[in-house]
Amino acid sequence: MVGVTRFADALDERFKAAKGVRPRANKVFPEHFSFLFGEIALYSLVVLVISGAYLALFFDPSMAEVTYRGGYLPMHEVEMSRAYETAVQLSFEVRGGLLVRQIHHWAALVFIAAILVHLLRIFFTGAFRKPREGNWLIGLFLLLLGLAEGYVGYSLPDDLLSGLGVRIMSGMALSIPVVGTWLQWMVFDGEYIGDLIIPRFFTLHVFVIPALLLALVAVHLAAVWYQEHTQFPGKRKTETNEVGTRTVPAFAMKSTGLAAAVTAVLIGMGGLLQINPIFNYGPYEASHSSLNAQPDWYLLWVEGAMRLFPSAELVLGDYRVPAVFWPAVAMPFGVFALLFAYPFLERRVTRDNAAHNLLQRPRDNPGRTGFGMMLLSFYTLLTVAGTDDVMAFIFDVPVETLVWTFRIAVLAVPPLAFVVTYLSCQRLQRADRDVLLRGAHTGVLEPRPGGYYVEVRQRLHTDGDERTRPRYTGARLPSLPAELDRLPADEREAPAGQNQRGGGEA
Incomplete structure (x- = not known):
């Protein structure tokens, strides 16, 4: 020392x-647990980079035809690409190779899941409002890059399952009107999938997309650091200060513990839970296919949309728009375009141009919460629909019945989710107003002269003056009603452990 x-x-x-x-x-960091989802994504990315660097030392992104004569006996004398051969060798002949492969794959799934949950927290609490619209856009770009990184990494082993995914992507590119054929030749090196696709995916997966991811993460962290964090309303929490734990030592120790926990969980998952057993699928051959051929969960919603959309083509003169274009290209593009534009659309509709550092509970904005639940139910239904062949096999139900069930549900459930969520938020708001007007429930019953009992309600104001009654502003109600009493003027200043926004120092 x-x-x-x-x-x-x-x-x-x-x-x-x-x-x-x-x-x-x-610097002060909020203490609410929901702020840790972004850190989980960050530490998953660190595990991804470290494990990916190890795997890159042994993987050969070559499409040269070879005959396998390695240590995995069921594959002996099988013709395959050099990329698939080295992927199998990584699993059985490199010390710790299978463990690192599975850690890498699980880390990718957790990384995207943490980003998605982090974005949901930001959306439902209104953390994307001015002045943080830029960070919302960066988060969406990070999600898109994570999806692209996961897809190209999933395709690298050149096994049967990932090869089917590449072929589906080729069909999606060809379905785009006017420029689809050009995109197919540019990406896949010809009318059919050429020998350059795996080397190109390797370059994207190892160099290009990780560089963009790390750059955006750095910009995102810098913006969060200098704009300060948002926080839920509460005692002594205002738009101009920040209450929480300081970076050193409390938050640093907490963050270090979380990093160790995330790493330990990913290592445990990699060692105990099998994922993507490419040696069971065999090398990719265009004439072969497989049952239960689903992509990773984050692309399953696009798969489900393609399975549900009817085979209806649009003919415009000499141009034909295939049916697959609408669920595979137009629908995801429309969803992300709406998410990118949402902060500006909400600000235009609400005419709210003020800067916000305090968060809202989901009930405080029923319209936004209802819209979010509508999108979430739409996404969930499409994700489940992507497994209709598995469900048909397990439950012995005709797949056509499942397709029509999901088609009806996709049209009916999202609007219903909006209505139910909107009304539930309004009901919760009325309950909040009731507490403010009549007092908090105490669970204590008092007898009345008429022979009946009434519950005692604890008033939130103590001086008997109606003018001092707290007004409902959509702020979070504390567990103790006395916390809503007005603070003396000397307690409204930020005490030790708080940051005054704008100054950056405590």
């Missing part, structure tokens, strides 16, 4: 490090 202290003193003496480090060490 003495050596560390001397080293730190030497740095400060030469570079004046303490001047810049001190305000950063005093």
Whole structure:
């Protein structure tokens, strides 16, 4: 410890490090658990980078035809690509290769799931409002890059399952009007999938997309750091301050523990839960296919949309728009375009141009919450529909029955989810107003002269003046009603452990 202290003193003496480090060490982070989802995504990305670097040392992204004569006996004398051969060798002949492969795959799934849950938290609490619209857009770009990174990485082994996914992507590109054929030749090197596709995917997966991901993560973290965090309303929490734990030592220790926990869970999943057993699928051959051929969960909604959409083509003169274009290209594009535009659409509709640092509960904005649940139910139904062949096999139900059931549900459930969510939010708001007007429920019954009992309600104001009654503003109600009493003027200042927004120092 003495050596560390001397080293730190030497740095400060030469570079004046303490001047810049001190305000950063005093930065305050909110304590609510929902703010940890973004950190889970960050630590999953770290595991992805480390495990991917190890795998890249042994993987050969070549489409050269070889005959397998390695340690996995069921594959002996089977013709395959060099990429698939090295993927099988990674699983059985490289020390820890299968473990690292599975850790890498699980980390990719957790990374995208954490981003999605993080975006849902931001959406339902209104954290995307001014001045944080840019971070919302960055988060959506990160999600898109994560989807692309997962797809190209999933396709690299050149096994039967991933080869079917590449063929589906080729059909999606060809379905795009006017430019589809050009895109097919540009990406796949010809009318059919050429030998350059795996090397190109390898370059994208290892160099291009990770560089973009890391750059956007850096920009996102910098924006969060200098714009300060949002926080839920509560005692002493205002639009101009931030209440929570300081970076050093409390938050640093908490974040380090979370990083260790995420890493441990991913290693445990990689060692105990099998995923993507490419050695069971065999090498890709265009004439072969397989039952239960589903992509990873994050692309399953597109798969479900393609399975449900009717085979109706649109003919415009000499041009024909295939049926697959609408569920596979137009629908995902429309959903993401709506998500990108939503902060600006909501601001235009509500005419709310103020800056917001306090979050809303989902009930405080019934329209937004209902719209979010409508999209979420739509996404969930399409994801489940992507497994209709598996459900038909397990439950012995005709797949046509499942297709028509999901078609009806996709049209009926999302509007119903909007209505139910909207009315539920309004009901919760009325319950909040009732507490403010009549007091909090105490569970204590008092007898009345008429022979009946009434529940005692604890008023939220204590001076008997109706003018001091707290008004309903959509803010979070505390568990203790007394917390809503007006604070004295001297307690309205930010005490130790809070940051005044804009100053960046405590």
